[in-house]
Amino acid sequence: MLEIRNLHAAVDGNPILKGINLTIKKGEIHAIMGPNGSGKSTLAKVLAGHPAYEVTEGEVLYERKNLLEMSTDERAREGVFMAFQYPIEVPGVSNAQFLRLAYNEKRKHLGEEELDPLEFKDLLKERAKIVEMDASFMTRSVNEGFSGGEKKRNEILQMAVLEPKLAILDETDSGLDIDALRIVAGGVNHLHNSENAVVLVTHYQRLLNYIVPHYVHVLANGRIAREGGKELALELEEKGYDWITSAAAA
């Protein structure tokens, strides 16, 4: 599904990613871990198409297409989704308006009929259950006045509505209390199936107790320094990142 080859990226001319290689197949869950500044959030943003990140070398193939040539919105319509670490507030635009617009943009792209407000309302009601979100959130402005946990649940609701093939969750566990973490993780597990893939970008092992990855990749200084199965995350929890970063620097 996704093949990242020798990916280099920079922000304001400062190189952050220095040669990432990663292959993700459908049905898989990958965790990207690493200390602060290792480049894991940059990788998520580059995949989503953030304009501030410049790819300086390498390529990314998504479903055999050149992902880097696609605009941000095109990537999304093709099934790439990024849950934001800090979801953005959009004043004056209701959650329901926004979700229906996004949903219908995708339907149009796939040559399917758009849903009218009533049909969409039913769909939204059903998907909102996955993240235990109340109907009152649908008429409120997108993320405006939401608590940290509500914002993260809203991200997963968007994922539930848009049904991406590749979902990249950027630090989705940060700032969540244990109940919210359980709901968010439950939502992701519910949505994951043999036809899609999930990439969890996270600093801590905690999230991986709830969403169990098939592979763990540890980033240090813009490269993948170590790879393994879920037990690697436990090892990191115990030993910290220092032993990997110092090995990577050496």
Added chain:
Amino acid sequence: MSVAGELIVMSTEIVKQENSYIEALRVRHSEIVADGPSWVARLRESAMERFAELGFPSVKEEEWKYTNIAPISKLDFAKTQFVSSKVTVAEVARLGCPEAANSQLVFVNGVLREDLSSTSEIPAGVVAMNLSQALLEEEHRELIREHLARTVDYNTNGFIALNTAMISGGAFVHIPRNVELEQPLSLLFIAEADSDEVAAFPRVLLIAEEHSRATIIESYAGTGEGTSFTDAVVEIDLKAGAHLEHYKVQRESGAAFHVVTTGANLGPNSSYDSTTINFGARLSRHDIGIKMDHEGAECWVDGLYVVSSGQHTDTHSVIDHRQPHCTSHQLYKGILDGKSRAVFNGKIFVRHGAQKTDAMQTNKNLLLSNEARVDTKPQLEILADDVKCAHGAAVGQIDEDELFYLETRGIHTELARNLLTYGFAEEVIGKIKLESIREQLDAAVLNRLNARLEA
């Protein structure tokens, strides 16, 4: 020598030009000056004299610094008295307010058209009629005399003086004590400018008696490709406990000049909720003045202007807190695209002794192009010491983070920009209770896309 000589020639020309519009308007004035009661004739005459002294304002005057009205003074007023019309019932249906289909007065080029108006749903006792007719009727004459030209002073500027000198067509609205109007009342002013230039001077006097409630929609629209000039004055008097919801909707043609002065006097414990929507005209100027000279009054003075290339819009607002325990809320938002320009000047006065005043003023502008320009100046002048006042202004662009967020959800860039623009305007659109006005705005703000946002 030659330089001095040129200067003399130039200044002579300016004088000649000014004289020419004043003379042409004097001719038009002379045709109506004697109509109706003698006190109105005298009022028109003194206003005409004042207009001859003042002329149209110039950019040298502080209040007109950013708005050059020179193109108006160049209109050929000798030809502007054009009585229509080709305006049809179908056009009125398109331009008018469906919620007030049977409580609507329609004016074409300032003249009431009874054939296009419908007043069947205006309850008995409520008066909504041609001002010039009301001036002839015994039962209204005294009330009009007590109120006309009292709220808006014709000495203020040339536009008000000229409108007062031309008082004839327009509306007299009287809502009796304790009456609640269920249907909104609509005053629709259509400028019909087929080829010639047209000029209209509508005058509105609205008196809402004690504890009455009403909604009024004052809208301006245009037909035809010619140039039109509207110079209107609206005077509103709310008695104790009266409540008025007032929408002013301006969507004149791109060749229109629109100058309107609104003045409202708020009685004790009255409330005035005004929403001004401005998205037409080549040049529009709205002066709105709220006088709170009685305790316990409250007002909302909100607005939204949406302009694009070739349009200039200017709002001057004065909210005058003269007595204690009055509250005012003001939110004006502006959306500017292309090479357009907007001016917002909002003054709030809190006079000596106006304790416990609560005044809040905000003006926010969204620039969608690098060529758009806005001059915003909120001003507070506080002479009382126990008050709560705040004001602020902002000028910004589409937020790049918000745009990226919408794009990551698959929304095309243009649609995302429009959605964010809509979101910006929503704070004002959201308070509008009349669906037809909201729909017009949805269309104006979101026009280039067919995002159906009724979700």
